Amino acid sequence: MSLSSILSADAIDSAIKDCQAPDSFCPKKFFQLCGLSKKSPQDVKKVFGILDNDASGFIEEEELKFFLQRFSPGARVLTDTETKAFLCAADDDSDGRIGAEEFQAMVLS
Numbered sequence: 001m002s003l004s005s006i007l008s009a010d011a012i013d014s015a016i017k018d019c020q021a022p023d024s025f026c027p028k029k030f031f032q033l034c035g036l037s038k039k040s041p042q043d044v045k046k047v048f049g050i051l052d053n054d055a056s057g058f059i060e061e062e063e064l065k066f067f068l069q070r071f072s073p074g075a076r077v078l079t080d081t082e083t084k085a086f087l088c089a090a091d092d093d094s095d096g097r098i099g100a101e102e103f104q105a106m107v108l109s
Contacts, residue, residue, distance in 0.1 A: 003050055003071055006043050011035040016072045025068070025082045027089060031107045034071065041104055048103045058097040061087055 003012065015033035019025040031037040036047060049055075051070050053063045064083045068075035078086065090098045090106040098106075 001046065001050060003047060006039065006047055007035050007071075012071050016068060016075050019068070020076065022076070022079050023081055025078055025086070027086050027106065036107055039107075041108065044104045044107050045100055047107075048100045051103075058099055059103065060097045064098075 011034045015030050018033055019030060028037075036044065039047075048059070051063065051067065052059055053066075053070075054060075059067075061083055064086055065078050067078055067086070069077065087096070087098065090102050092102050092105065093099075
């Protein structure tokens, strides 16, 4: 399954373009622009599964760095500052990784 089967390619492009400059990535804004924040909880879980590269049930810091590239292969890598801010914003239980429920709560809140 690909992200473009859940989100429109145009919306993904728009969201990627909005955060091209280093340190301009804002997860909440990205989820709104790509349309993910308007999707069902089931679709958000599907997207989580796609982003969870190693199928561990969590998105770890290393996977977060390449977050934008999961949406568009030519996109940039997140900076360390963006990666840490994203992790802090979603990691409700402070275990250093983002679980499916934490991801869903961030996207749909």
